[in-house]
Amino acid sequence: MPSLRGRRVLLGITAGIAAYKGAELARLLVKAGAEVQVVMTPSATEFIGPLTLQAITAREVRQSLFDAAHEAAMGHIELARWADVVLIAPATADVIAQLAWGTARDLLTTVCLASEAPLVVAPAMNQAMWRHAATRDNVAALLRRGVDIVGPAEGEQACGDVGPGRMVEPVEIVAALGARFGGGRLAGRRVLLTAGPTREALDPVRFLGNRSSGKMGFALADALVGQGADVVLVAGPVALPTPRGVERVDVESAQQMYDAVFAHVAQADIFIACAAVADYRAANVADKKIKKDGTETLTVELVRNPDIVASVAALPQRPFCVGFAAETDDVEAYAEHKRRIKGLDMIAANQVGAALGFEADDNALLVLWEGGREALENQPKPRLATRLVDLIVERFDAQTTAQDS
Ligand code: C5P
Secondary structure (H helix, E strand, C coil): CCCCCCCEEEEEECCCHHHHHHHHHHHHHHHCCCEEEEEECHHHHHCCCHHHHHHHHCCCCECCCCCHHHHHHCCHHHHHHHCCEEEEEEECHHHHHHHHHCCCCCHHHHHHHHCCCCEEEEECCCHHHHHCHHHHHHHHHHHHCCCEECCCEEEECCCCCEEEEECCCHHHHHHHHHHHHCCCCCCCCEEEEEECECCEECCCCCEECCCCCCHHHHHHHHHHHHCCCEEEEEECCCCCCCCCCEEEEECCCHHHHHHHHHHHHHHCCEEEECCECCCEEECCCCCCCCCCCCCCCCCCCEEECCCHHHHHHCCCCCCEEEEEEEECCCHHHHHHHHHHHHCCCEEEEEECECCECCCCCEEEEEEEECCEEEEEEEEEHHHHHHHHHHHHHHHHHHHHHHHHC
């Protein structure tokens, strides 16, 4: 059984008799570690009940483009972005024609048109339909665009004909998917990352904090799992769900974050410091609520917190270290300076200020490393995270190869 751990597979089921094998296919994909979201065309539900697939995948099956409740939760564009791979099995002659022509008449074909994820198609149809010149042209068009066509197999068909057109067995489809997308570029690697703000207590009810939402760090954790990494996420106080497959350690203060990082860093191949850590904490935390009676001013003495990422980068046996820099001006110069003084392998810098960076859903980053740079344009944080992970993997691989040789 190949590993598809952490892979997000959008499984499209269309209206062929082989749709009944969709249940077995979904089960094998889940067993291989994939997260599976089934999208059925309306007529596919004549062949197999959506409830069966929902029970297997633990996700509600999506069927309609015009479903207000589902669109509000995860709209068709989000669905298209969510997928690491789109697999259509069985794929009828009709859906293959629609894909070739780029039509978007139902949820599945709309998602295919909107998705940049690789597309794998397992055709299933009557042998004469498969051999028809129209289907041949449509399949050729898909192949030219880099679509993977798995099968069809030859043999006896449900209609009594014998010839090519049977859907290849689910176990073979999963094997084909495993060969193409299994493992991931960080399979077997451990990544430790920090995310969110820290809270520095002043007294039992008050704290010093900052505006970090944690969205970027959580999106990164998700993208890292998508590349097959084992991820430990040390999170400050944020209101975000834990990405699937991630081990989460919740902390409040910078000191707790430091302790949690150092409890895990020895096993880490890569450390990413995405948290907005408070530079200072109160020298003395009042054990009772501070009263304002009779005082017009209040002075709080602050002391420096340890710099977590710089401390990790200073370890003799250290992971590949990535930091972030939020700057209001002269972004590149300040970020490069920060990269050097903290001893980081890579730094991702962004300009902060009005409506940029913190709390926003979109962001742009300038990524710097020794002898290189890449600007990642303004885009939603999940997509940005995927791009940043690609860069981290490239630099990490280059460094590991250089150390080995
Ligand atoms: O120095 P500055 O706070 O701007 O640096 C930002 C980078 O350093 C981020 O990667 C942040 O997570 C990390 N950092 C840290 N520990 C601190 C302060 C910042 O790990 N105490």
